Amino acid sequence: MSIIVTLEKANKYFDDNSVLRDVNFDIEKGEFLSLVGPSGCGKSTLLRVLLGFEKLDHGKMTIEPNLKKTLVFQNFALFPWLTVFENISFGLKMQGMPKVDIDRKVTDILHELDLHGAQNLHPKELSGGMKQRVGLGRALVMDPDILFLDEPFSAVDAFTARDLRQKLLEIWEKRKITVVMVTHLIEEAIELSDRVIVMSSDKNQDSIVEIYTNKLARPRDNRSKEFFNEVDFLETKIK
Ligand SMILES: Nc1ncnc2c1ncn2[C@@H]1O[C@H](COP(=O)(O)OP(=O)(O)O)[C@@H](O)[C@H]1O
Ligand SMILES: [Mg+2]
Structure with missing residues (x-):
């Protein structure tokens, strides 16, 4: 170690x-x-x-x-006006990653976190558990x-x-x-x-x-x- x-x-x-x-x-x-x-x-x-x-x-x-280093917050801290997909892709977009690469990466994360069926929903439509999965996804997408x-x-x-x-x-x-x-x-x-x-x-x-x-x-x-x-x-x- x-x-x-x-x-x-x-x-x-x-x-x-x-x-x-x-x-x-x-x-x-x-x-x-x-x-x-x-x-x-x-x-x-x-x-x-x-x-x-x-x-x-x-x-x-x-x-x-x-x-x-990335942080996952207690209260999820999601952007309410963005969808699940957009919340997770936000950091990559800010980094200027090309759209095809973002789509591929976020799709992988959505599967990893069992969120693929929810990608177009907004945070207010999610349970607490799903919100925290999005929180995890947003952190993990940054590798x-x-x-x-x-x-x-x-x-x-x-x-x-x-x-x-x-x-x-x-x-x-x-x-x-x-x-x-x-x-x-x-x-x-x-x-x-x-x-x-x-x-x-x-x-x-x-x-x-x-x-x-x-x-x-x-x-x-x-x-x-x-x-x-x-x-x-x-x-x-x-x-
Ligand atoms: N930005 C800040 N300004 C002044 N005091 C703070 C600030 N952040 C935390 N504190 C104080 O530091 C102490 C520890 O806070 P914190 O790290 O949030 O504890 P924990 O996460 O273990 O509950 C508390 O007394 C809190 O009031
Ligand atoms: Mg604390």
């Missing part, structure tokens, strides 16, 4: 609110990494730093040059090296979330991309991830309280005793 991103003593403040405190970790190429922790502990801020949308106040981020997701399944119902998790795993395995996902669900992190970074909002300690390596074999049975043992273990780290 090679390391593609390194954070060393990374600190980020908003005025006197120290949101990221001495954050140290690496991201390995091809891994599925999750960030968990209570609301307000800085998970989204950390993603924004990794994406290059926010600057650190102290410390250092080293990132492999020319890595392509990212790292796919960032910020609580991607928290705006859909539990059944839909289960399908989407399965889909995300399939995509990760097939495309061999690196995934960095924020979630507040420990079960979700353990079901999907190779490693889980546990964060705290306690200002008297470093932001990261644990970097957990998940040894459970894949595919994972989220009803097995071994699975719950891991969930219990991480729960104790958060308290």
Whole structure:
């Protein structure tokens, strides 16, 4: 495994609110990494730093040059006036890709995400699960090296979330991309991830309280005793 991103003593403040405190970790190429922790502990801020949308106040981020990074949002962030096809093709169009190439690429993505029957619909005509598939499609069409997701399944119902998790795993395995996902669900992190970074909002300690390596074999049975043992273990780290 090679390391593609390194954070060393990374600190980020908003005025006197120290949101990221001495954050140290690496991201390995091809891994599925999750960030968990209570609301307000800085998970989204950390993603924004990794994406290059926010600057650190102290410390250092080293990132492999020319890595392509895309983000999937919690609330889908689709363009309501565009169709599914147009939402997914938007980024490629902005890059000036020729129309035939866009059509071919988007058609592949529509099939990958089981959206081909919905390509001419607008977001308001879609279920939450379909909207998030479009969100995934819009990110994947850019062929990212790292796919960032910020609580991607928290705006859909539990059944839909289960399908989407399965889909995300399939995509990760097939495309061999690196995934960095924020979630507040420990079960979700353990079901999907190779490693889980546990964060705290306690200002008297470093932001990261644990970097957990998940040894459970894949595919994972989220009803097995071994699975719950891991969930219990991480729960104790958060308290
Ligand atoms: N642009 C900003 N300006 C000021 N404060 C911010 C900004 N973004 C986030 N914060 C603050 O940083 C803290 C962490 O926020 P966030 O990263 O969104 O946490 P999480 O995603 O873990 O819920 C919160 O206290 C939030 O109010
Ligand atoms: Mg957040």
